[in-house]
Every structure is written in structure tokens, then in C-alpha cells.
Amino acid sequence: MYNLLNVLLMAPQGGAGGQQGMGWQTMLFFGGMILVMWLFMIRPQTKKAKQQKQFIDNLKEGDKVVTIAGIHGKVKKINDNNTLAIEVGPGTVMTMERSAISMEYTANVNKATETK
Known part of the structure; x- marks a missing residue:
């Protein structure tokens, strides 16, 4: 069983078709990482900043x-x-x-x- 590092660093096996498949997997992986970062880090910070601004404006x-x-x-x-x-x-x-x-x-x- 491969771990994630082996999968990302592994050279594609089997010509041009294998290269194209690995490109899509990598793009999906990084797209998923960006989505997770946005959901758990960026979105809550912007929501909290909006609440803080609204609180200050309503003083x-x-x-x-x-x-x-x-x-x-x-x-x-x-x-x-x-x-x-x-x-x-x-x-x-x-x-x-x-x-x-x-x-x-x-x-x-x-x-x-x-x-x-």
C-alpha cells in the first residue's frame, strides 16, 4: 500500500496515458487541499472579521x-x-x-x- 508521499513522488508507469492520469490526480488533490483550507481557515476568519466590524459599528x-x-x-x-x-x-x-x-x-x- 502506498502512502501519500510515494504516490505524489512516483514516476508515472506506462507512457503518455499514465502521465495524463497522474496530472489529473495531482490537480484534484491540490484542488481539494485548497478547498479544505478555504473551508476551515479563510472562511471562518472572514466571518469573524465581519462580526467584529458589525459589533464596532453598533457601539x-x-x-x-x-x-x-x-x-x-x-x-x-x-x-x-x-x-x-x-x-x-x-x-x-x-x-x-x-x-x-x-x-x-x-x-x-x-x-x-x-x-x-
């Missing part, structure tokens, strides 16, 4: 958020230059990029406060 004043650095706060003001003013303590306001807000951390913190 509004008063939302409790967590940044990718782990800073907890409340959205005080949404600026026009793609930044947010976040209140991290009474009277302490930080200006951050919208992209610095973590969708996963924020969802986990909000879920934990809802269950209490």
Missing part, C-alpha cells in the same frame, strides 16, 4: 466594553475620527480607537453580569 454611548488590552470601561462619547471616549473610572476618560474594543471580552463580561 453606542453607555455600552460597557473591554479593550483588547483588558481595560474595562463604559462608552462615554463616539467621536467622528473613528475613536471612542471611554470612562474607565469616575472622572477618568480615555480616548481609544474603535478597533481596540474586543468583541469576545465584551460579550463574556456582559454575559457574566447578566447571569448574576
Whole structure:
């Protein structure tokens, strides 16, 4: 029984017909690999990026958020230059990029406060 490496490295046996058959097998193999990579790697990343963008676009004043650095706060003001003013303590306001807000951390913190 051949393993995959032997099949790919094996010289075709039997003239021009064998060469053509091996070409199709190789093309199907690499096409399948590309399909699997797209299904399990590229597609989920683009889906997650879309969800993150939608989450950031739907932020509004008063939302409790967590940044990718782990800073907890409340959205005080949404600026026009793609930044947010976040209140991290009474009277302490930080200006951050919208992209610095973590969708996963924020969802986990909000879920934990809802269950209490």
C-alpha cells in the first residue's frame, strides 16, 4: 500500500496515458487541499472579521466594553475620527480607537453580569 508521499513522488508507469492520469490526480488533490483550507481557515476568519466590524459599528454611548488590552470601561462619547471616549473610572476618560474594543471580552463580561 502506498502512502501519500510515494504516490505524489512516483514516476508515472506506462507512457503518455499514465502521465495524463497522474496530472489529473495531482490537480484534484491540490484542488481539494485548497478547498479544505478555504473551508476551515479563510472562511471562518472572514466571518469573524465581519462580526467584529458589525459589533464596532453598533457601539453606542453607555455600552460597557473591554479593550483588547483588558481595560474595562463604559462608552462615554463616539467621536467622528473613528475613536471612542471611554470612562474607565469616575472622572477618568480615555480616548481609544474603535478597533481596540474586543468583541469576545465584551460579550463574556456582559454575559457574566447578566447571569448574576
